[in-house]
Amino acid sequence: MTVASAPGKIILFGEHAVVHGRPAIAVPVTQVHADVEVVESSRPGIWIHAPNVDLDVELNALPSDHPLAAVIHNLLFSLGISPFPPLDITINSTIPVASGLGSGAAVSVALVRALSSALGHPLTDEQVNAFAYEIERLHHGTPSGIDNTVITYAKPVYFIKGHPIETLKVSRPFTLVIGDTGIPAPTKQSVGDVRRLWTKNNLRMEQVFDEVAQISLMARRIIESGQPEMLGDLMNQNHAFLQEMTVSSPELDALVRAARKAGALGAKMSGGGRGGNMIALVTPETAEPVSMSLLASGARRAIITQVE
Numbered sequence: 001m002t003v004a005s006a007p008g009k010i011i012l013f014g015e016h017a018v019v020h021g022r023p024a025i026a027v028p029v030t031q032v033h034a035d036v037e038v039v040e041s042s043r044p045g046i047w048i049h050a051p052n053v054d055l056d057v058e059l060n061a062l063p064s065d066h067p068l069a070a071v072i073h074n075l076l077f078s079l080g081i082s083p084f085p086p087l088d089i090t091i092n093s094t095i096p097v098a099s100g101l102g103s104g105a106a107v108s109v110a111l112v113r114a115l116s117s118a119l120g121h122p123l124t125d126e127q128v129n130a131f132a133y134e135i136e137r138l139h140h141g142t143p144s145g146i147d148n149t150v151i152t153y154a155k156p157v158y159f160i161k162g163h164p165i166e167t168l169k170v171s172r173p174f175t176l177v178i179g180d181t182g183i184p185a186p187t188k189q190s191v192g193d194v195r196r197l198w199t200k201n202n203l204r205m206e207q208v209f210d211e212v213a214q215i216s217l218m219a220r221r222i223i224e225s226g227q228p229e230m231l232g233d234l235m236n237q238n239h240a241f242l243q244e245m246t247v248s249s250p251e252l253d254a255l256v257r258a259a260r261k262a263g264a265l266g267a268k269m270s271g272g273g274r275g276g277n278m279i280a281l282v283t284p285e286t287a288e289p290v291s292m293s294l295l296a297s298g299a300r301r302a303i304i305t306q307v308e
């Protein structure tokens, strides 16, 4: 039996601008994870069990562009494995789907790791990341690659599309509350809308992306120099730019306001937007009240996580 696990993730700064070549910062969220188990099977075929999405099926019964089928086909083809060995693959995930916590990328990463090890061809992080990115392209069209990168390396990253991976040194750990609107929102849609806005109003959107790039750069310095309480203002500024990109929503704005009112040092939406999650920077004293206030203001769940 071979097992592999991958964490969820959250974007701290720079979502959307990152699709347009600017830097962004993302961190792993270990409270949620995808877990994959691969065992040799006594019956023919590759069987996939994914109770979270009610799937219990043989590989060939899935359309070839199904994300799980695509991962398995790509991997077996690249490793030159034919005929396919009989396997039972079980996938469990505690990461909510389409909410900005990286559920798709985490399943891809854990699946590639477990399957390649089970077949006697364990892959490097770089290879796992490349596979997961190809699958992200199937989901999203034009992903920046930040999700698969932060999840593969399971470390905070300062990410620029197409640049070598830079992990971040967190000099002083800090605490975030993640509030989930419970509204699933496809990232592909919001990324497409921002692209249309950028085409229509190129000058202003380029300025907005540049402002966000400065925020990510300053945030990196603050995180590395160990003054995380200074991130709050930057989160508030980044949220305003995301509103201008039209990717926030009344529900996200309400949770952001509630978090600030309950004592958060700053708050913003996170990820694709229009639904999904927001994040709030808190101290050990305000973590609980902020979480309670988010739940009272309509959040489906609130996760307290430490960035370190």
Ligand code: PMV
Pocket: 011, 014, 015, 016, 017, 018, 019, 099, 100, 101, 102, 140, 142, 143, 144, 145, 146, 147, 187, 191, 270, 271, 272, 273, 276
């Ligand atoms: O997967 P999400 O919802 O956290 O969003 C990804 C962040 C975007 O910048 C909006 C898209 C991308 O590919 O980077």
